[in-house]
Amino acid sequence: xxxxxGRHFRESLKSLARNAxxxxxxxxxxxxxxxxxxTFLVIMMNLNNxxxxxxxDVEVRVLIDVTAKExxxxxLKSEIEKIKEVDSIVYSPKEKELDNLxxxxxEEGESFxxxxxxxPLNDVFVVKAKEPQDxxxxxxxxxxxxxxxxxxYGQDEVEKLFxxxxxxxxxxxxxxxxxxxxxxxxxxxxxxxxxxxxxxxxEIMRLVGATNGFIRWPFFLEGLFLGVLGAVVPIVLIIAVxxxxxxxxxxxxxxxxxxxxxxxxxxFQVSAILLLIGALIGVWGSLMxxxxxxxx
Numbered sequence: 001x002x003x004x005x006g007r008h009f010r011e012s013l014k015s016l017a018r019n020a021x022x023x024x025x026x027x028x029x030x031x032x033x034x035x036x037x038x039t040f041l042v043i044m045m046n047l048n049n050x051x052x053x054x055x056x057d058v059e060v061r062v063l064i065d066v067t068a069k070e071x072x073x074x075x076l077k078s079e080i081e082k083i084k085e086v087d088s089i090v091y092s093p094k095e096k097e098l099d100n101l102x103x104x105x106x107e108e109g110e111s112f113x114x115x116x117x118x119x120p121l122n123d124v125f126v127v128k129a130k131e132p133q134d135x136x137x138x139x140x141x142x143x144x145x146x147x148x149x150x151x152x153y154g155q156d157e158v159e160k161l162f163x164x165x166x167x168x169x170x171x172x173x174x175x176x177x178x179x180x181x182x183x184x185x186x187x188x189x190x191x192x193x194x195x196x197x198x199x200x201x202x203e204i205m206r207l208v209g210a211t212n213g214f215i216r217w218p219f220f221l222e223g224l225f226l227g228v229l230g231a232v233v234p235i236v237l238i239i240a241v242x243x244x245x246x247x248x249x250x251x252x253x254x255x256x257x258x259x260x261x262x263x264x265x266x267x268f269q270v271s272a273i274l275l276l277i278g279a280l281i282g283v284w285g286s287l288m289x290x291x292x293x294x295x296x
Contacts, residue, residue: 022186022193023226029186030230030281033179034274038238040172041270047168049261058132060139061152063122068147076147077125083141085134086127094121122149180277183230184285220286227282228275235271242267 017023062080064073073091080089092100098119127142129135135153143151206215246263253259 022189026183026186026189026226026285027230029183030227030278031233033176033183033281034231034234034278035237036179037176037277038234038270038274040176041273042238042242044169044172045266045270046261049259053259056132058129058135058154060127060129060135060142062125062127062142062148063150063152064124065147065149066122068123072147073123076145079145080125080127080142083138085129085131085138087130088128090126092124092126094119094123097121097124180281183281184288186285188285188288220283223282223284223286224279225282226285227278227280229278230282231275231278234274234278238270238274239267 062076064076068076077089077091080086098121101121127138129138139151139153142148243263246260249260
């Protein structure tokens with residue numbers, strides 16, 4: 001068994017060397033494909049992470065009518081709590097709202113400190129949904145309640161971001177599928193050329209009683225090697241570029257909702273995916289060629 005497997009490995013490696021130009025073309029096609037796939041994965045997974053952070057930050061701000069007394073505020077809170085889609089509700093008095101406004105504006109906000117004695121802001125209920133997509137539904141229901149002066153939420157901006165992410169995902173996915181098929185086609189052609197060059201040897205192997213599996217294995221391994229070799233450069237590039245980008249961006253984005261996925265284990269997960277895709281492209285390209293052009 002070990003000798004047979006060793007023989008298959010040697011034959012597949014010899015074939016790769018024998019058809020050097022086609023090997024180079026196939027590996028290059030897989031490399032270009034996986035660089036784009038890797039870039040797409042890194043961008044999309046980080047965009048999804050940003051989208052998740054934004055989703056978790058989506059909230060409904062209910063401005064309470066300035067004329068509402070404590071009992072009216074309590075009634076409004078009770079009505080909001082009865083909405084089944086609501087996860088939590090937090091009361092934010094107008095004094096805290098003013099402090100938040102001053103803090104958010106920095107030096108320009110210092111002028112608003114003059115309003116501390118005569119605060120024109122509303123008391124606010126901050127409402128979070130159990131599911132972010134229910135935010136609009138909750139806001140529409142609360143807007144009908146008495147003493148809900150105004151209802152604000154940032155769902156529109158978030159939905160626009162999700163639309164962009166969805167469009168990017170669909171375009172990128174279509175492009176990647178096309179590139180993967182191109183790489184599989186080139187690998188298939190490489191295997192076909194190998195089969196044609198070894199047709200006399202294959203005939204002799206048939207005559208001496210070689211099994212179908214014995215004849216096919218070197219071609220499967222050849223396709224596997226082509227796919228794995230094509231994954232090496234993309235993996236190295238993804239690790240190097242993402243590490244540099246992560247190190248550069250981390251201090252600049254501290255405290256922001258834009259947050260990169262941690263270098264580890266993220267890049268190693270992407271590397272494993274690229275290696276697997278490369279191997280599958282190679283084996284599938286080889287399988288297509290063997291089934292169509294090696295009638296054994």
